[in-house]
Amino acid sequence: MPEMASAPSLPSPTLAHVLSPKVRTVRNRSRADDSERSGAWRWTLLALIGAAFWAGVMLVLVRLLRYFKNTPEIGALLAGKLLGLVFLSFFAILLLSNIITALSSFFLARDLDMLVSAPVDWLTLYGAKLLETLVHSSWMVVLMAVPILAAYGYVYEGGAGFVLLALGTTLPYLIIPAAVGAALTLLLVNIFPARRTRDLLSVVAILAVGALVLLFRLLRPEQLARPEGLRSLVDFIALLRTPTSPFLPSDWVQRAIMSALTDRLDVLPLYLLWSTAAAAVVVGAMLHRALYAGGFSKAQESAQQWARTGMLPRLGRAALAPLGILRRELVCKEVRVFFRDTTQWSQLILLAVLVVVYVFNVKFLPLRGQGIGFLLVNVVPFLNLGLSGFVLASIAARFIFPSVSVEGRTLWLLKSSPLPMRELLWSKYWTGTLPLLALALLIVGVTDGLLKVSPFIYAVSVFTIAFLTFAVAGLALGLGAIFPRYESESAAQIPTSFGGLVFMLSSAVLIGAVVLLEARPVYSYLSQEAFGTVADPTDMVVGFALALAVCLAGTFVPLTVAVRRLERLEL
Amino acid sequence: MIQLTGLTKRYGSFTAVDALDLEVPAGQLFGFLGPNGAGKTTTLRMIAGILRPSGGTVRIGGIDITANPAAAKAKLGYIPDRPFIYEKLSGAEFLRFVAGLYSQDGAAMERRMDELLALFDLAEWKHELVESYSHGMRQKLIIASAFLHRPDVIVVDEPMVGLDPKAARILKDLFREYTRRGHTILMSTHTLEVAEDVCDRIAIIQGGRIRASGTVTELVTSAEASGQRGLEGYFLQLTGERAARELVEVLDA
Numbered sequence: 001m002p003e004m005a006s007a008p009s010l011p012s013p014t015l016a017h018v019l020s021p022k023v024r025t026v027r028n029r030s031r032a033d034d035s036e037r038s039g040a041w042r043w044t045l046l047a048l049i050g051a052a053f054w055a056g057v058m059l060v061l062v063r064l065l066r067y068f069k070n071t072p073e074i075g076a077l078l079a080g081k082l083l084g085l086v087f088l089s090f091f092a093i094l095l096l097s098n099i100i101t102a103l104s105s106f107f108l109a110r111d112l113d114m115l116v117s118a119p120v121d122w123l124t125l126y127g128a129k130l131l132e133t134l135v136h137s138s139w140m141v142v143l144m145a146v147p148i149l150a151a152y153g154y155v156y157e158g159g160a161g162f163v164l165l166a167l168g169t170t171l172p173y174l175i176i177p178a179a180v181g182a183a184l185t186l187l188l189v190n191i192f193p194a195r196r197t198r199d200l201l202s203v204v205a206i207l208a209v210g211a212l213v214l215l216f217r218l219l220r221p222e223q224l225a226r227p228e229g230l231r232s233l234v235d236f237i238a239l240l241r242t243p244t245s246p247f248l249p250s251d252w253v254q255r256a257i258m259s260a261l262t263d264r265l266d267v268l269p270l271y272l273l274w275s276t277a278a279a280a281v282v283v284g285a286m287l288h289r290a291l292y293a294g295g296f297s298k299a300q301e302s303a304q305q306w307a308r309t310g311m312l313p314r315l316g317r318a319a320l321a322p323l324g325i326l327r328r329e330l331v332c333k334e335v336r337v338f339f340r341d342t343t344q345w346s347q348l349i350l351l352a353v354l355v356v357v358y359v360f361n362v363k364f365l366p367l368r369g370q371g372i373g374f375l376l377v378n379v380v381p382f383l384n385l386g387l388s389g390f391v392l393a394s395i396a397a398r399f400i401f402p403s404v405s406v407e408g409r410t411l412w413l414l415k416s417s418p419l420p421m422r423e424l425l426w427s428k429y430w431t432g433t434l435p436l437l438a439l440a441l442l443i444v445g446v447t448d449g450l451l452k453v454s455p456f457i458y459a460v461s462v463f464t465i466a467f468l469t470f471a472v473a474g475l476a477l478g479l480g481a482i483f484p485r486y487e488s489e490s491a492a493q494i495p496t497s498f499g500g501l502v503f504m505l506s507s508a509v510l511i512g513a514v515v516l517l518e519a520r521p522v523y524s525y526l527s528q529e530a531f532g533t534v535a536d537p538t539d540m541v542v543g544f545a546l547a548l549a550v551c552l553a554g555t556f557v558p559l560t561v562a563v564r565r566l567e568r569l570e571l
Numbered sequence: 572m573i574q575l576t577g578l579t580k581r582y583g584s585f586t587a588v589d590a591l592d593l594e595v596p597a598g599q600l601f602g603f604l605g606p607n608g609a610g611k612t613t614t615l616r617m618i619a620g621i622l623r624p625s626g627g628t629v630r631i632g633g634i635d636i637t638a639n640p641a642a643a644k645a646k647l648g649y650i651p652d653r654p655f656i657y658e659k660l661s662g663a664e665f666l667r668f669v670a671g672l673y674s675q676d677g678a679a680m681e682r683r684m685d686e687l688l689a690l691f692d693l694a695e696w697k698h699e700l701v702e703s704y705s706h707g708m709r710q711k712l713i714i715a716s717a718f719l720h721r722p723d724v725i726v727v728d729e730p731m732v733g734l735d736p737k738a739a740r741i742l743k744d745l746f747r748e749y750t751r752r753g754h755t756i757l758m759s760t761h762t763l764e765v766a767e768d769v770c771d772r773i774a775i776i777q778g779g780r781i782r783a784s785g786t787v788t789e790l791v792t793s794a795e796a797s798g799q800r801g802l803e804g805y806f807l808q809l810t811g812e813r814a815a816r817e818l819v820e821v822l823d824a
Contacts, residue, residue, distance in 0.1 A: 329671025333660065340659035340700070409655035413716075416619040416649035417672040418641040570622045 012121030018128040021111070042498055049501065054147040061151035069155055079152070080258040086148060087250035090141050091177060096205045097137040098181025099188075105132045106182060106292070107189055107299040116296060126288040130281070134178035145170065149257075156261035165260050168270065169253045172277035176249050179280035183287050189295040206346045249273055326419065330427035337406075338399075344491055347398055355443060358391060362447040378457045378529075381448050382515075382522050385461055388443050389468050389511035392436060393504060396476035400432035401503055402494035403477060404566070408486030411571055421566040425477065425559060433473040440469045456525055460518065464547065468514060471554030472507050478558020479503040482565055510554045517547040572597040572724055572755040573618065577627035580613050580779075587613045589779035590627065595757055595772075597723070600750045602770030603759040606810045610779035611759040612652065615728050618757065619649040632723055645673065648717035650727040654709035658702035662693055662712050665701060666719060673720040680719070687715035690745070691738060706733040714742060718749075725749070725756045731765055743769050763803050773802075775809050782809045 064082075068075040106112075106129050115125060149170075153162040192200060245251050252269035259266035316335070320328040338344050362384065404425075407414065414424060444465045448458050483499025494500065521543035524535035573595040580588040588610045595601040605611045616622040618629050620636050620643065629636045629643075636643040656665055666684045670676055688694045691711040701709065710733045717725055730746075731739050746756055746769055760766055766773050767787050774784040783790060787802065794805030 325671050325674050325676045329668050329676075333657065333664075333668050336664065337657060337659045410657055412616075412619075412621055412649070412651050413656070413669065414672070415621045416644060416647065417669070418644040419672050420641060568623065571616070 012119060012124050015124050015127045015131075018115065018120060018124055019131065022132060046498065046501070050143075054150075057144075057147040058151045058154075061148060062155055065151060065155040076258065076262045079156075080254050083148075083152065083257060084245075084251055084254035087173070087253050088245060088248065090145065091173075091248060091250045094137060094141055094174065094177040095181055096208065098133055098178045099185050100205060101137045102129075102133045102178075102182040102185040103189070105129050105136065106185065107296060112296070122289050122292065123285060126285050126292070130178060130182055130284070133182055134174060137178065137181070138174045142170070142174070152257065152261060158261055162260065165257065165265070169256045169273060172273040173249050173253050175277040176273075176280050179277070179284040183280075183284040186284075186287055186291050186295055189299055190291050203342060203346045203349075206349045209350065249276065326423060327427055330424065331431050334403075334428065334431040341491070344399075351395055351398075351439075354391060354395075355439070358388070358443060359446055359450070363450055377451060378453050378526055379522075381451050381453050381461060382457060382518075384447065385444070385464055385468070386511050386515045388440065388447075388465060389472065389514075390508070391443070392440055392465075392469055393472050393476075393507035393511065395436060395439070396432070396472050396507070397495040397500055397503055400428075400436070400473055400476035401480040401500055402485075402488075402491040403428045403432060404481040404562070405485045405488060405494045406491050408484070408488070411486070411569070415569070415571060422563050425481065425563055425566065429473060429477050429559065432477065433470060436473055437466060437469045440465045454529065457522070460522060464514065464518060467548060467551035468511060471510055471514075471551040474555035474557075474559050475506055475510065476503055478562040479506065481562035482558070510550065513550050514547045517543050517550065519543075572599075572632055573601075573726075573757055574630040574633075575614075575618070575627065576630075578614065578617060578624055578629060579626035580610075580617060580622060581625040587779050588617070588624075591776075591779070591781060593774065593781065593784075595755055597755050598750055598753045599771045600746055600756045600758065600769055602766040602773040603757065603776055604761065604763070604766050604773055604806060605759075605776035606761060609776045609810070611761075611776055612728055613779075614776070615649075615726050615757070615759055618726050619647065620644050621649075646723040648720065648722035648725045650714055650717045650725065650730060652728040652732060654706065654713050654733070656701055656709060656713060659700060661698045661700055662688065662704070663697040665712060666716055669716040670719050675720050683719060684715075687718055690741060691715055707735055707738065710734060711738055718745070721754075723754055725754065727756065727758045729760055730758060731760070731762060763806060767802055775806060777810045 065079055068079045068082075071078070115128075149166045152158070153166065158165070188200075249272075252272045255266055256269040256273070259269075313332075313336075317328065317332060320331055323331065414421075441462065444461045448461055453461070479499055479502055480494075483497065483502060485494045485497050485499070488494050488497075495503075521535075521540040524533075524539050527533045528535045573593070575591050575593040578588055578591040578593075579586065591610075591614060603611045603614065613622060617624050618631070618636070620629075620640050623637065631643040632646045634643040634646070657668070660668065663684065666688070667676070667680075670680050670684070685694065685697075688697050691714065693708060693711055693715070696704065696708065701712070704712065714727075714730065717727070730742055734742065743765075746758070750756055750771070758770070770787065772784065772786055773790060774781045775790075776782065783793065783805070785793070790805060791802055794801060794808075797805070797808065799805045799808050
């Protein structure tokens with residue numbers, strides 16, 4: 001049989017067809033949730049929390065914008081500046097998030113083998129993956145932007161036309177970082193292998209965020225609000241009129257929106273937004289055509305990584321020997337997996353920044369000087385306990401909450417072995433809690449030292465933060481096991497799940513309850529010291545005992561439920 | 572050594588495993604044959620203690636796995652069909668971790684680990700992270716881990732998937748030697764040649780029930796009695812011959 005001269009090429013599937021599995025997945029997941037009894041209340045709770053958040057943001061912003069609106073001359077300028085700043089920070093977040101998401105959707109996603117091997121046109125693949133990247137990286141920013149824009153539209157009476165304008169400005173504003181982020185990722189993957197790029201990117205991204213936070217804090221922005229810092233009103237207005245970043249899309253959004261709300265729509269920023277978005281997509285597509293095939297192939301080559309077999313691991317194992325074989329191996333495994341996963345350990349950088357900022361804030365609290373007495377110096381650190389509790393809760397959400405979920409695919413091994421689930425959970429508990437406890441004691445110890453509090457408050461702070469740490473870690477691990485996300489591809493996605501939200505809310509309630517319960521005995525003591533009143537010993541004992549009971553319940557109840565849940569778990 | 576009594580697993584209204592009774596004595600290599608979705612993996616996962624039965628009991632060496640899971644599982648080694656393991660551990664670290672789950676360590680364990688790694692050609696990769704292992708290498712590592720603590724019973728789901736011919740040969744020899752030493756292996760497969768090649772007894776499972784059981788010779792004799800040629804014909808007759816005939820029609824269409 002003669003060979004065919006050329007096979008007729010198949011028409012490429014459409015963009016909608018390539019995207020259809022993603023859309024159907026979302027639809028099927030929500031249907032599955034609807035059919036479950038727990039699904040309905042889960043969505044209701046999320047909707048309520050979302051509505052409360054939107055209402056809160058709108059309420060604050062509407063008040064502020066009304067105040068601006070009633071301020072002649074500079075009111076609109078201030079409102080514009082604020083919007084510009086908000087959109088500038090959104091832009092930084094969007095760019096970072098798009099770079100990281102593009103790496104996953106263009107190079108590492110599980111559907112790529114199928115798509116790349118199918119006769120899918122390069123432009124369709126680019127479009128589909130760009131859209132996927134855009135949606136994944138931007139949904140949170142959009143959720144944040146809706147109440148903000150709504151507040152602007154409401155206060156400045158934008159009307160129905162404003163909704164169209166908001167859509168018309170926000171859409172290109174979201175497209176630009178997505179196309180730029182995808183193009184940057186493409187270039188990076190062509191330089192480094194993708195699996196290394198992921199590690200590199202997570203460290204770079206976290207370092208960038210950390211540096212931004214530190215820089216912002218070290219500038220001490222609160223000083224700018226002091227009127228004596230400004231030489232004259234003219235200077236101030238001149239400063240406000242200067243665009244913060246005239247070449248960035250955030251400024252164009254601000255100019256388009258504020259011009260339409262306060263005077264007449266300035267179309268130049270709109271042109272800039274749309275033409276830049278179009279140019280970014282075109283350049284991105286051209287780069288994709290030229291570089292994607294090579295980059296994708298490179299991304300499939302995994303980097304060889306050898307485990308260290310030096311002195312440190314051996315010493316670590318020897319130090320853990322008293323725990324017994326089972327516990328020692330569980331702890332060793334936890335530590336190794338954590339420090340070899342760049343997306344996990346790199347978060348420690350953010351943690352360090354958080355602690356530095358916290359200590360920095362405390363150091364610059366205006367608690368010294370005339371008129372500031374013993375009472376205030378001691379009340380503030382006590383209330384700060386609550387704040388450090390929240391810092392600990394957010395750390396626990398990142399590191400302890402995902403701990404059970406990340407076992408997902410390997411649970412077959414643990415479940416088929418004689419390992420009691422109690423052992424697994426408690427090993428995870430102590431591996432997560434001890435570093436958290438050290439950090440908590442360090443924060444409270446240093447800040448109390450800086451504030452020179454009385455020995456009684458020092459002792460109360462140290463004991464409270466210790467027991468709060470036990471409880472917060474128990475809640476994190478327990479709720480992480482009760483609301484697991486076994487199918488998550490990355491540990492970093494797990495804290496933003498429904499269970500993560502439940503954990504943060506429960507921690508807030510727990511910390512609030514402990515601070516409230518201890519408030520009375522602490523107040524009794526401080527009144528005695530400051531005003532010579534007599535403290536009631538029953539007050540002291542009952543308050544502290546109840547706080548302790550709450551902490552112990554917070555530690556043991558979720559863990560006991562979690563053990564039972566894991567024992568009954570079927571895979 | 573393995574005793575299943577009225578073992579049942581229901582998912583809502585669907586019954587995946589239906590009142591299964593089975594006894595596998597010590598020293599036997601028992602094969603579970605069946606088409607996809609017949610209930611093989613569900614049964615093995617119940618024996619391994621990963622799934623809880625909706626009814627009936629699983630006994631390993633006389634110990635009920637629901638009543639006394641730790642003691643029953645200590646006698647068991649499980650090899651799943653999908654090799655998901657800790658990506659960020661090296662091969663040696665993974666084996667050490669598994670040994671730890673069975674409370675084993677020390678020089679003897681290290682020696683056994685090295686022997687098993689060498690047997691499966693993994694010795695030179697032992698310090699490399701699992702994330703860079705191929706599918707077959709992961710499968711071999713999991714198989715090695717199941718033999719580490721010398722369990723009385725090994726439950727293995729589709730053992731040959733992803734293995735190269737050399738590793739498949741080694742595994743068959745290993746299975747035979749292991750049962751010759753008095754240990755028990757329960758293996759599921761849908762590859763008839765593998766079952767014929769290594770199993771002492773075979774059960775054909777379909778729709779969560781055992782349709783036939785016996786030695787290969789007994790099953791072939793039954794096949795011939797019902798007018799079928801060999802184990803394959805009998806298997807297709809029991810599990811739905813129509814599908815194979817339809818295939819020809821589809822290809823010719």
